[in-house]
Amino acid sequence: MLEAKQSERKTQSLQEENKELEDYIKSLENSLDISSFKGKPLSQVKNKFRTLETFLSRAQTALWFANSFGIELESLSVKESDTGVIHKVSCLPNSSNSISQSAEGEDRYSSLSEDQKRKVQQILFLLDKFCVGDLFYHEISMITDSLPRSYLVKQCREQLNKMCHIEALEGNFEGGKVSSVETVFKEHISDFLKQNPDFDTINDKIKIKINGDGARMTRDSNFILLSFSTLQTGESVMSAKGNRTIGIVNGTEGYQTIKVSFGSLFKEINSLIDSAKLTVDGHDLNTEFYFGGDYKFILLMLGLKGATSNHACAWCKVHKADCWNTSDNYLIYNTPPMVRTLEEIREMSTTSKDNYCCDKQPLLNIPLDHIVVDELHLMLRVTDILIENLVNECLDWDGEDDLDKKRGKQSRHTSKT
Ligand SMILES: [Zn+2]
Numbered sequence: 001m002l003e004a005k006q007s008e009r010k011t012q013s014l015q016e017e018n019k020e021l022e023d024y025i026k027s028l029e030n031s032l033d034i035s036s037f038k039g040k041p042l043s044q045v046k047n048k049f050r051t052l053e054t055f056l057s058r059a060q061t062a063l064w065f066a067n068s069f070g071i072e073l074e075s076l077s078v079k080e081s082d083t084g085v086i087h088k089v090s091c092l093p094n095s096s097n098s099i100s101q102s103a104e105g106e107d108r109y110s111s112l113s114e115d116q117k118r119k120v121q122q123i124l125f126l127l128d129k130f131c132v133g134d135l136f137y138h139e140i141s142m143i144t145d146s147l148p149r150s151y152l153v154k155q156c157r158e159q160l161n162k163m164c165h166i167e168a169l170e171g172n173f174e175g176g177k178v179s180s181v182e183t184v185f186k187e188h189i190s191d192f193l194k195q196n197p198d199f200d201t202i203n204d205k206i207k208i209k210i211n212g213d214g215a216r217m218t219r220d221s222n223f224i225l226l227s228f229s230t231l232q233t234g235e236s237v238m239s240a241k242g243n244r245t246i247g248i249v250n251g252t253e254g255y256q257t258i259k260v261s262f263g264s265l266f267k268e269i270n271s272l273i274d275s276a277k278l279t280v281d282g283h284d285l286n287t288e289f290y291f292g293g294d295y296k297f298i299l300l301m302l303g304l305k306g307a308t309s310n311h312a313c314a315w316c317k318v319h320k321a322d323c324w325n326t327s328d329n330y331l332i333y334n335t336p337p338m339v340r341t342l343e344e345i346r347e348m349s350t351t352s353k354d355n356y357c358c359d360k361q362p363l364l365n366i367p368l369d370h371i372v373v374d375e376l377h378l379m380l381r382v383t384d385i386l387i388e389n390l391v392n393e394c395l396d397w398d399g400e401d402d403l404d405k406k407r408g409k410q411s412r413h414t415s416k417t
Helices: 002-032 048-062 064-069 114-129 134-143 150-161 181-195 231-237 255-261 263-275 295-302 342-348 375-404 412-416
Strands: 075-079 086-090 166-168 174-178 205-218 221-230 244-250 277-280 283-293 371-373
Touching: 048 064, 048 075, 048 086, 114 134, 114 150, 134 150, 174 181, 181 205, 181 221, 181 244, 181 263, 181 277, 205 231, 205 295, 221 231, 221 255, 244 255, 255 263, 255 295, 263 277, 263 283, 283 295, 295 371, 371 375, 375 412
Parallel strands: 205 283, 283 371
Antiparallel strands: 075 086, 166 174, 174 244, 205 221, 221 244, 277 283
16 A cells, blocks of 8 residues: 555656656757747648758757767768659758759759769769660659759760760761761870870871771671771871761662761871871971771772782782782882772772772772771781681591591591691
């Protein structure tokens, strides 16, 4: 009985204490003005910005102790409880868009800080590298709130695209080309001059090599690329960095395709070849042009018939039936009447008889001794044929040996190779 009374008294005193504390909290709330929010829920207000601002100022007050942890409140992400729309609220004092749900369209990307820009650029790089579409990124950025908005990525790409000018090709070909070859040359050479300050701009010549090649991409698409490099750059000629693409077309690797689609490129390059001068950063540079590619591409550019025609050599007029003859000094192939010249090809292509397979007009005015066939392509073909010969030889040899061979025994020479 006594015990029950005691505990009752205890409860009463506790309740009183609680009441006192509650009142104290209320008075504290009032003094700090952090009573619970009386306005409409966020999903129903029109000016979400203002509501979020109010929320943010209170949240910052509530999280006053963040500093004592040595951390700074950067952003908060909140979800409307009834609609599920997510808002990211930035708390940084200097950020102009403290609420990142802002209008699209205007160029927000430029106003980002360097750090944020770098993040967007990294995302764009990854999207490009793994061929992820904009729509996918948009969707994923909507459900994860730490990713930058998709329009920022688009604006970043637009800004990068502004740095180079690409035009459509002539004719109805799919592909693109640079708007001015001269500008691209100048940029590239200017870079080269900066890296090689001891280059003699008066006596030396800048050697520009135009490259072309066809590449099969998929079963039904075939790309032809036209690029250039400056030969003096040494090692980087071999790398992607030293080569700049000036045109690309999706089409069959044929004379008509190249002539029509790259027509204006060739015109511009030819006029640059004629002038043999290029003004870069105030220097008047002398230029020398080269052309390279695989054998097929060289024949195409010269307007010659294919590699199996009667006079398939790009540099002389030897008949394919006489190619085996190595008894003559090679000089006779390099001197008239055997040697070809660009003028002669141009002339012969107008006649249909005795034209030594000169079919069409050459596309570039680059002299034949400045045309080089790719070593790699040559070597691969030569080694292919040599290995094929070796294998055939072994097969024949085994064939002879095997006439009196027992069943089940391996052919000796083929297995050895
Ligand atoms: Zn020849």
